Amino acid sequence: MGRALVSTSAEAADVFERADAALGFSIRTLCFEGPLEQLTLTKFAQPAIVTASIATLAAVRAAHPELGLPEFAAGHSLGEYSALVAAGTLSLEDAVRIVHLRGQAMQDAVPQGEGGMAAIIGGDQAAVEALCAEAAQGEVCSPANFNSPGQIVISGHLRAIERAAALAPAQKLKAIPLKVSAPFHCALMAPAARAVEAALAKLTLHTPLFPVIANVSAAPHEEGEQTKALLVRQIDGPVLWEQTINRMAEAGVTHALEIGPGKVLAGLVKRIDKRISVLSVSDPESIAKIPAFLG
Numbered sequence: 001m002g003r004a005l006v007s008t009s010a011e012a013a014d015v016f017e018r019a020d021a022a023l024g025f026s027i028r029t030l031c032f033e034g035p036l037e038q039l040t041l042t043k044f045a046q047p048a049i050v051t052a053s054i055a056t057l058a059a060v061r062a063a064h065p066e067l068g069l070p071e072f073a074a075g076h077s078l079g080e081y082s083a084l085v086a087a088g089t090l091s092l093e094d095a096v097r098i099v100h101l102r103g104q105a106m107q108d109a110v111p112q113g114e115g116g117m118a119a120i121i122g123g124d125q126a127a128v129e130a131l132c133a134e135a136a137q138g139e140v141c142s143p144a145n146f147n148s149p150g151q152i153v154i155s156g157h158l159r160a161i162e163r164a165a166a167l168a169p170a171q172k173l174k175a176i177p178l179k180v181s182a183p184f185h186c187a188l189m190a191p192a193a194r195a196v197e198a199a200l201a202k203l204t205l206h207t208p209l210f211p212v213i214a215n216v217s218a219a220p221h222e223e224g225e226q227t228k229a230l231l232v233r234q235i236d237g238p239v240l241w242e243q244t245i246n247r248m249a250e251a252g253v254t255h256a257l258e259i260g261p262g263k264v265l266a267g268l269v270k271r272i273d274k275r276i277s278v279l280s281v282s283d284p285e286s287i288a289k290i291p292a293f294l295g
Contacts, residue, residue, distance in 0.1 A: 001052045002031050002032070002051070002055050002261075003032045004284055005052075005283060006028075009055075009058065009059035009062060009063075010062075011055075011059055011061070012058050013055075015051060015054050015092060016028040019047065019050075019054075019093075022093035023100060028051075030044055031052060041103075041107070042104070042106055043104040043107060044100075046078050046103035047096040047097075047099050049082075049261060050078065050082050050085070050099050051092075051096055053259055054085050054086070054092055056287075057086055059284075060259065060281060060287055063290075064290055069210045071252075072248050072253060073086055073210065074212065074213040074215075076145075076265060077145075077239050078099060079260070079265075080212070080214065081098070082095070084208065084221070084227065086212075087208035088206055089212065089221065089227055090205055094203050098196065098200065098203075101195065101196065102192065102195075102235070105191065106192040109182065109189050109190070109191045110188050112181075114157065115155070115157060115161075116155070116156070116161035116178075117155045117177075117183055117184065118154055118165055118175045119147075119151060119154075120151075120153070120154055120164070120173050120174070120175055121150060121151055121174040121175075121176065122150050122173045123150070123152065123171070123173045124149075125152065128143055128154065131154075131168060131171060132160075132164060135160050135161075135164035136156070136160050137163065139157035140156035140160060140187045140188050141156035141157065141161060141163075141186075142154065142186050142238070143155075144238050145185060145238060146240050146241055146242045146243060147241050147242065148268045149271060149272065150271075153185075155183040155185055155186035155188075156183055156186050157188070185234075185235070185238055185239055188236070192236070193233075193235040196232055197232045200232065204224065205227050205228060207224065208227075213244045213247055215230075215234045215237075215239045215244070216233045216234050216237045216240065217230065241268060242272050245276065246272065249272075249275050253276055254276060255279075255294055255295075256279075257279055257290065258278050258280040259281050263280040265280075277293070
């Protein structure tokens with residue numbers, strides 16, 4: 001993850017060096033060499049993804065300085081931190097340290113095996129909320145990610161998620177259990193929210209250079225203290241991704257770059273609003289395609 005970028009971009013290499021120095025261990029080595037079992041632990045995966053994303057952004061900005069600043073940015077869950085670094089709200093160093101802590105706190109919030117998540121296919125918000133209410137039976141079961149029309153992820157106690165999956169077919173819904181290390185974006189993450197809140201309180205955050213849409217409000221971050229509160233709420237609140245993309249589309253966005261590892265967001269955006277075309281950018285080859293994509 002990021003190896004090809006570092007071999008061709010001094011700016012990308014500098015991002016990895018700065019992240020290593022901030023963390024006190026080599027996230028570069030983990031990204032390039034593994035071991036995979038360690039890299040996929042939440043406490044390491046989160047700073048690794050942020051570092052690789054910002055390294056990609058640095059390479060993009062160096063290769064295409066004519067692009068200037070975007071009209072908007074957004075990130076899905078962890079990606080919100082990368083978007084805020086891109087907008088100058090949060091430094092790379094503070095971001096990787098915070099998400100390292102965030103990952104550990106989210107993992108520690110719920111004992112292994114007690115939480116779960118599932119994707120519910122085919123229902124709108126009202127249908128999925130009704131399913132969760134029926135399945136909860138005194139436990140936590142709630143929408144966690146509004147990913148795209150007809151795809152809403154739920155999160156909570158494992159038994160409640162299993163009950164929701166069993167109830168789904170009778171309501172003409174399909175439930176797909178997800179392999180996750182913890183039940184993210186639900187009330188069970190409250191201890192992690194408190195840990196991140198304490199860490200964010202020590203930082204100075206700046207007004208973004210361009211609008212960054214917040215996960216929990218689908219509205220732009222405005223200033224540092226508000227951003228801290230939004231990032232805390234994000235941990236145990238749902239990600240409003242469908243609403244975020246709709247907000248951008250309504251504002252006239254037609255082209256977007258998915259910066260960093262993976263192509264999941266491009267697929268979600270295509271299902272949300274086909275007026276927005278997305279290019280996934282994570283290596284030198286895709287960086288070279290940006291001018292033609294933007295026209």
